[in-house]
Amino acid sequence: MKRFAMAVTGAAILVAGCGGAEDDAAPPGDSAPATSAYEPGPFFGECGSITDAEVQSAFGAGPFGQITRNSVGCQWETVGFGGPGVSFSWYRGSPIGRERAGSELIGRPAKDIEIDGNPGFEAERGTLCEIGVQFGDDFFHWSITYSDQPAARPPCDVGNELAQLTVERKQ
Template sequence: MAAVSAVTLVAACGDGGDSPSPVPTGAPTASEPTDPGPFLGECGSVTDDEVAAAFAMPPFTMITRNSVGCEWEVGGLGGPSVTFSWYRGSPIGRERAGSELIGRPAQDISIDGNPGFIASSSGILCELGVQFDGDFAHWSVMYGNSRPTADPCDVARTLAELGVSRMQR
């Protein structure tokens, strides 16, 4: 009986014609291809020493580098960290919306003429994203349960400005 009801419901939802349904006005369409942004270099073109100076924490216990970014950690999982990620062909708006969704309202910023956003939480965490054509770079600075030694948004902005000043157009 349930199967008959389901078939009836599905059949009732169709229009019975072979022509495709029109796209409602204002509905999103396939995204247009975007030009790739500039080359940012490994770890956003900042050095371990520059991250350490901006972050002002004890020496890093682990530094991870991979094809999409870098992470500098003090004390392991959940401890203070700085993360850089480079998203090729990905919309910055999704990252911004995610930040706002979890209670970190984003503010518009510009770094060397490139639009972006910055969002923070209680002075212990800051996210900063900068758009470059079809790409964006993302910095996350987290002090975790440690007492912050610098404003995390100042750290993120300093590192983003360094990287942007060195990018290859």
């Protein structure tokens, strides 16, 4: 009986806290819902508009054993688990600062760069380099890693070359 009384009391408190119909009315002047000011940036095309041959040439390693293309980006991997690789990702309506902060948190200090008037960052450590370039609320990201193998070219040289081509080919 005591439990029943507690349950009824709890239900009464919840119902009382819900308010009446007059509480549901919006204040005058607040009738329009908030809208997003997001405007999409340029179109970069599949894989940043870069061909497999161009990635192979810039990367200077290979041949690529696997090439993956999906709705968010592309990845080129050389033969062997954990081997060298290159990836491209394109982010719509996502803050580039989060990507930059992630690089810094895992020990790759980022520095400011600019490609064709567009701000971005470069984060390098050892045989890995990340390049991010912003276009309004959008950005793209190139990641180059030679893993434990000697780099055919400095990874950020590869990343900057691919990023420059992507910027030049935007639509």
